[in-house]
Amino acid sequence: MDLSYILNELGEDRAAYFNAVTPPIIQSSNFACRTVEEMRYMLQHETEVNLYSRGNNPTVSMLEEKLAALEGTEQAIAFGSGMAAVAAAVLSQVKAGDHVVCVKKPYIGANKLMRHFLPRFGVEVTLIDGTNAQNFAQASKENTVLYYLESPNSFTFELQDLAQVASIAKAKNIVTVVDNSFASPLYQNPAALGIDLVVHSATKYIGGHSDVLGGVVCGTRERIHQIFKMEYMALGAVLSPHDAWLLLRGLRTLPIRMERVAQTTRQVVAYLQQREEVAEIIWPFLPQHPQYALAQKQLRNNTGQFTIKLKTDDLKQVETFCDSLQHFLMAASWGGHESLIYPAAATYKEGSYKSALPFTLIRFYIGLEDSEYLIKDLGQAFAKMVG
Numbered sequence: 429m430d431l432s433y434i435l436n437e438l439g440e441d442r443a444a445y446f447n448a449v450t451p452p453i454i455q456s457s458n459f460a461c462r463t464v465e466e467m468r469y470m471l472q473h474e475t476e477v478n479l480y481s482r483g484n485n486p487t488v489s490m491l492e493e494k495l496a497a498l499e500g501t502e503q504a505i506a507f508g509s510g511m512a513a514v515a516a517a518v519l520s521q522v523k524a525g526d527h528v529v530c531v532k533k534p535y536i537g538a539n540k541l542m543r544h545f546l547p548r549f550g551v552e553v554t555l556i557d558g559t560n561a562q563n564f565a566q567a568s569k570e571n572t573v574l575y576y577l578e579s580p581n582s583f584t585f586e587l588q589d590l591a592q593v594a595s596i597a598k599a600k601n602i603v604t605v606v607d608n609s610f611a612s613p614l615y616q617n618p619a620a621l622g623i624d625l626v627v628h629s630a631t632k633y634i635g636g637h638s639d640v641l642g643g644v645v646c647g648t649r650e651r652i653h654q655i656f657k658m659e660y661m662a663l664g665a666v667l668s669p670h671d672a673w674l675l676l677r678g679l680r681t682l683p684i685r686m687e688r689v690a691q692t693t694r695q696v697v698a699y700l701q702q703r704e705e706v707a708e709i710i711w712p713f714l715p716q717h718p719q720y721a722l723a724q725k726q727l728r729n730n731t732g733q734f735t736i737k738l739k740t741d742d743l744k745q746v747e748t749f750c751d752s753l754q755h756f757l758m759a760a761s762w763g764g765h766e767s768l769i770y771p772a773a774a775t776y777k778e779g780s781y782k783s784a785l786p787f788t789l790i791r792f793y794i795g796l797e798d799s800e801y802l803i804k805d806l807g808q809a810f811a812k813m814v815g
Contacts, residue, residue: 429497431614435679439493453673454486475656483661487669491676495634495644498613499626503652505660506644506672510609510629511537512665513643515545517625520655521574521603524550529567530576531558533584533784535607542576559719561592568600577606579618579726583735583770583791585610585712587719590726594622609633609763614686615728625651630675632763633731636685639764640674642667685765688796689732695799696792696806700736705749705810707739707788732794733762738813743787746773749813750790755797755805762793767802769793 429438445452459478461467470479478484488506496504507513518541522528530542532555542553552571556563564575575597579588590606597604605625606618612633618626628634630642645655660666667675697714700706711734712723738746750758756769772789794802 431498431683434494434497435682438497439490451487451490451673451676453669455669456485457481474661475653481669482664482666483656485669485672487676488667488672491667491672491679492644494676494679495613495628495630496646499608499619499646500617501619501626501646502649504644504646505652505655506630506642506667506675507660508643508665508667508671509641510607510627510631510643511535511541512663513627513629513645514538514605514607515541516655516659516663516665517605517627517645518546518574518576520651520659521605522546522551525571526574527552527554527569527572528574528576529554529556529564529572531578531581531586531588532556533581533586534576534578535582538576538578538607557586558588558593559586561589561596564593565596565600568596568602572600572602575602575604577604577623578610579606579608579616580610580712580723582610582733583772583785583789584710585733585735587712587722587726589722590618590621590623594624597624598622610733611727611731612682612686614682615731616726619646621726624648629763630678631761633682633686634678635675635763636678636681637674637764638761638766640671640678642671642675685796686729686731689794690729692797692799692802693730693732693734693794696794696802697734699803699806703806703810705739705813706736708737710735710737710789733791735789735791737786738788738790740788740813743773743776745813746771746788746790749809752809752812753805754808755802756792765796767793767795767797 470477474483492504492506530553546553554567556567577588594604604623606623607627608618609629609632625645625647628644630644712719713730750771756767759768762768770791772785773787
């Protein structure tokens, strides 16, 4: 299916809404029935019709159809946040007494889900180094039902060989879930590599403007219907029509935003490679990265996130560098128009450093600004760092 068709036409019926170029926001919680028989039908087919916006809504459904097409899956279901989508995907596959294998160092919300939430309900979780696919096989037990992956993850960017992990999982009848937020659906399609459920924080690249929260799970019609009937309807973490409309707006410019981000990121990384203050750049798209070959095989292009390690043992120097940046905002998310940093040093508190990550690590996200504008800002911050 052509990308331009997906982004600009798929799921849109302009004749149904006065030939408006932009789809309307169907800001209704309820949809009326004309007869008892019609309502009876709608109650029995709630996965397919508009009855109550805690289930389906026309604006949300339009977004879901486009996202499923972008990921190459049969169906998608949208949630109010990326973490809601992750939780629903995982909870849909587990019950008390089951075992889950998860990559170590997942996103903080997924980490809490795996280490604290699931064990409360009798689900055992084993965290492994996912860079070696055989670790999934070795960690599996007779009661293992799920492999949870992030490829790459969101700070140190370890990848998993998705096709190899999916092959191991299918041989053991284990379901695979991957968070694909780093790559966007444009630059990586895990379902084509055999992954069962693909999750996105739509807050990131899909939204693209740092003004909306959202999440999505993509998969087969059977799996998505299963999630709809239970985790979606029972837990209620639904996406509002207005937020769906904002995400539809974000999709219109996704290809050009991703291209701009990719190009500028390469230029900024090239500059940072020349700086003596930088001890290491953690980015799977550098030839010296241990997983460079896998990144080239799985990902169609680089995106805007990378992490640097400053060449210092002085926390104050790290703080000075970060505080001196004028055009990189300091914030937790990424994927919008603005460039950001997230310093590991932010977890330093009351005289003790409480993180498995060195305080010298700083995650960068490159937005839509001009590369020279960002590089100039980095230069003045390095100058202040070294005094």
